[in-house]
Amino acid sequence: MAEPLNIALAGLGTVGAGVVRLIETNAELIARRARRPIRISAVSARDRTKDRGVDLSGYRWLDDPADVAGQSDIDVVVEMVGGSDGPALALARKAIAGGKSFVTANKAMIAHHGLELAAAAEAAGVALKFEAAVAGGIPVIKGLSEGAAANAIERVYGILNGTCNYILSTMEDTGRDFADVLAEAQRLGYAEADPTFDVEGIDAAHKLAILAGIAFGTRLRFDAVETTGISGVMAADIAQARALGYVIRLIGTAEIDRRGAAPGLFQRVRPHLIHCDHPLASVDGATNAVVAEGNFMGRLLFQGAGAGEGPTASAVVADLIDIARGEKGAAFSMPSHELESLEPAQSGHRLGRSYLRFIVPDRPGVLAEITAAMRDAGVSIESFIQKGRGGEEGEVIVALVTHEGPESGVSEALRILQGSDSVAKPPLVMQIIGG
Structure with a gap:
């Protein structure tokens, strides 16, 4: 069997401890599927004394997560520190620049800095993987x-x-x-x-x-x-x-x-x-x-x-198995410089039905004002419901469902009603799927 893939874990919270437990429990199966052993060589967290439910005494302990990236015998750094910036981002940059593959469950960091890190990983010839960052254990x-x-x-x-x-x-x-x-x-x-x-x-x-x-x-x-x-x-x-x-x-x-x-x-x-x-x-x-x-x-x-120790740790280790097999690939399925740059699309022309809920004073004329705003904005009402209390004396809940139409109509109706004393609190708008 090939040489082990040596990894270091930064962050030993619920998921980090789960990764340790999973690798130890399924070590033989993982090695067979990865075609080489996956071995934890170093760990890092803020508190050495905390009981995490796993025995960490056999692993090299590093107090500063940034030191994980500087270990010469480490092939892959696994980050579970969290946060879009700060120590997590510094570790990612240092690990990739040092020629180490990087695995993370940190969706905030990838959402904010994923393109930068993907380009750096491509330039360094290492893997950037983040299956665990989206939907936990779902691949x-x-x-x-x-x-x-x-x-x-x-x-x-x-x-x-x-x-x-x-x-x-x-x-x-x-x-x-x-x-x-x-x-x-x-x-x-x-x-x-x-x-x-x-x-x-x-x-x-x-x-x-x-x-x-x-x-x-x-x-x-x-x-x-x-x-x-x-x-x-x-x-x-x-x-x-x-x-x-x-x-x-x-x-x-x-x-x-x-x-x-x-x-x-x-x-x-x-x-x-x-x-x-x-x-x-x-x-x-x-x-x-x-x-x-x-x-x-x-x-x-x-x-x-979508979360939890077992499912998220499973996704992290699946990424490690890919790296052990030599499956690196582009982080976003294609080289970062080939990703298309698109401007945000506006929602106004999108067609659909909507549910709108208002909390209004319990007095005459309120429903007429709401329906007039819908009429003037070109919104066709499918059903109108006045039912229950809004939680404060003298207020009621009014809800309506629209026929299919452009979302811009609903936005215009709410603009017309903005500032009206017939609407006690900001309305809630929800689009409808199916039916």
């Missing part, structure tokens, strides 16, 4: 870059954040409101103490930008992802969606828009109403699911655990 990056490589991908979309999906599906099952379910998710460890990146859609936007780059062969444009989280979704919205035959899910969508003078890249993360017959409607709990539509393959659905 969606490999599926798109290898399994679907012969297809022109027309659209990629899905449920990209397990925390949001857990919160929404729990609200659906229990009838409880967002704040209550979020607090429970934090107690159970599904949500961070500061859940902003998850519940405001930023984590999903990082993943969507990476998927779009791989699916379409385009330069990453995280800055152009239109992002709306789930913090504005109320239990009343969940109930109303159910009455209409839908569930609410946070969906990231990316596609190439060719309707203008030049093609543009459309990317958006937003809560949607998903018809109960659609495959994504049955995805609940902390599960992730990604749908890719290609011109010859049709629709593919990737579904599974």
Whole structure:
């Protein structure tokens, strides 16, 4: 058997400890599949004394993660420190410049700096791999870059954040409101103490930008992802969606828009109403699911655990096995200088149905003002519902579903209503998929 692939791990949190456990438990199987042993030679983390549930005494310990990249006997650096910049980025740059392949689960760093790191890895002749950065243990990056490589991908979309999906599906099952379910998710460890990146859609936007780059062969444009989280979704919205035959899910969508003078890249993360017959409607709990539509393959659905020690560690080690086999390749399926640079596509001309929810004063004339704004903006209303209280005395919830039409009409109606005393709080808009 060939010489071992020597790796160093920077970051020994849940996933880092999981990588150690997986490599130790499945060492023989991994060696057979990689055609050489994969050996942990060094580790680094902030606290040597912390009990991580694995025995680290046999590994060289380095207090400074940056020192990992300077070890002459290391072939691959695995980064699980986290963060888009700071120590993680410094380690990535140093490792690649030093001729070491680099594996990471850090979606924020790849979304912000992936093009720079990919170009550096190509110049150095080393691998940059990040399967674990998107959808945990689901091999969606490999599926798109290898399994679907012969297809022109027309659209990629899905449920990209397990925390949001857990919160929404729990609200659906229990009838409880967002704040209550979020607090429970934090107690159970599904949500961070500061859940902003998850519940405001930023984590999903990082993943969507990476998927779009791989699916379409385009330069990453995280800055152009239109992002709306789930913090504005109320239990009343969940109930109303159910009455209409839908569930609410946070969906990231990316596609190439060719309707203008030049093609543009459309990317958006937003809560949607998903018809109960659609495959994504049955995805609940902390599960992730990604749908890719290609011109010859049709629709593919990737579904599974989007986070957690085992699934994420599995994706990290799968990348290591590829490197051990000598399978390096371009990080984004083609050389970074060949990736197409597209401007963001606007959403106004996109056709679809929408759900709009308003919290309004309980007084005459409010419904007339809302319907007049819709009429003046050219929005056709399919159904109108006034039901339940908005949570404060004298306010009610009004919801409506539109017929299919351009999104610009809905935006114009909301512009007309902006500043009106007939709208007590910012409205919630969700696009409808299926039905």
